[in-house]
Amino acid sequence: MVRTRFAPSPTGYLHIGGARTALFSWAFARKHGGKFILRIEDTDQERSTQQSTQAILNGMAWLDLDYDEGPFYQMQRLQRYHDIAEQLLQNNQAYYCYATKEELDEMRERQLAAGLKPRYDGRWRDSKQPPPVGVKPVLRFKNPLEGYVTFNDLIKGRISVANQELDDLVLLRGDGIPTYNFSVVVDDLDMQISHVIRGDDHVNNTPRQINILKALNASLPDYAHVPMILGANGERLSKRHGAVSVTQYQDDGYLPEALVNYLARLGWSHGDEEIFSREDLVNWFDLSSISRSPAKFNPEKLHWINQQYLKKTDNTALAKLVVPYLEKDDCDITDGPDLSCVVNLLKERVNTIEELADASVYFYRQLEPSDELKDQYLNKTSKMLLMELAQNLEVIEWNRESIHQAIKTFAKNQNLKLPQIAMPLRVMVTGEVHTPSIDAVLDLLGKDKTMLRIHHHLNTIVD
Secondary structure: OOEEEEOOOOOOOOEHHHHHHHHHHHHHHHHOOOEEEEEEOOOOOOOOOHHHHHHHHHHHHHOOOOOOEEEEEHHHOHHHHHHHHHHHHHOOOEEEEOOOHHHHHHHHHHHHHOOOOOOOOOOOOOOOOOOOOOOOOEEEEOOOOOOEEEEEEOOOEEEEEEHHHOOOOEEEOOOOOEOHHHHHHHHHHHOOOOEEEEEHHHHHHHHHHHHHHHHOOOOOOEEEEEOOEEOOOOOEOOHHHOOOEHHHHHHOOOOHHHHHHHHHOOOEOOOOOOOOOHHHHHHHOOHHHEOOOOEEOOHHHHHHHHHHHHHHOOHHHHHHHHHHHHHHOOOOOOOOOOHHHHHHHHHHHOOOHHHHHHHHHHHOOOOOOOHHHHHHHOOHHHHHHHHHHHHHHHOOOOOHHHHHHHHHHHHHHOOOOHHHHHHHHHHHHHOOOOOOOHHHHHHHHOHHHHHHHHHHHHHHOOO
């Protein structure tokens, strides 16, 4: 059975690169009717936090990347790592190293000065000397001294590394906490992981992990290393390229299904398909279709995809998502038009839920135009015109068609182009210059609020 895993370290938020790796692992498991496991690699006690753990869990839940087993926590499995370490020790496949930090630093400096690659020199590998007093040893793996580690990466192809390039890595630190390369091997073995799908920053770790698995007479999983995500400028993705935290995209008003769609297209493709469902992703997903080259993050493309999802999302559902943003902006949604109707009017003009909320504010709270807009549109000249228009609006039946006709007729009678009257009216009522058609806005806003705002501004214009 196919068994994949996502194994983040809780040292920060769930970032975009991690979310994509999780998505690919999830999709591969679902495609093959397998299991997807969540594992929290929390052995870095200095940097791991409960807050980060929760952020990861929240991000996975928001993206709806449901896991079949877990979450498992490495710090709850310490005894298992110690048992395996003891097994390796008894089989002469591991040994205690008493080299001090000072000794290791000196060794590294010497190697660098000689133009050599820094690596542990194996001084305690077969040592018969008595252990020094007061030094807490680490446990090191006896890496093979000859031959090659060769494996077929399902994305990158055949990879071969000489064992002499690999030193004797630490399995257990002096405090008994396992290192990443050791704990991940034991976890993948115990959890029967069939496919390890992870970022290509782990490629160099794979030969080391394979040697430990071979020492344990364990079968090897298949490995697939996904290229990293770069910013538009070709540099590694960072905050300056935009939000990199999944939860930040949630806060900024992106739809989870849109972000999943976009992440899936980062380095993977199925023909020319741009917009596809989660079900389509599962049906189409294939590791062989992942590019060997890094993917470039394009915020504009994400905006476009999110907009496509906004357009086809039910108005009532969208309205519920907009509410928290409006409430944060001191808007009372009970004092205004049906929010689903407002959403329907505005959703094709915006890229995110946050933008949708921003565009909705004037329906629920009067916005004051800027001084610049007042000078341009709400002056002595426009006052006389708007006073007369207000009288005309007072007596019409309040619907979009009647409002449109009243404004159009008034402009014609005044020998004005429609924008010459519509713009001052728009600024009066909404405080903005960019809105949907003014007749649609006034229709939704309602006669009472419209006239109240018009008269408010007419009374403030100095003759």
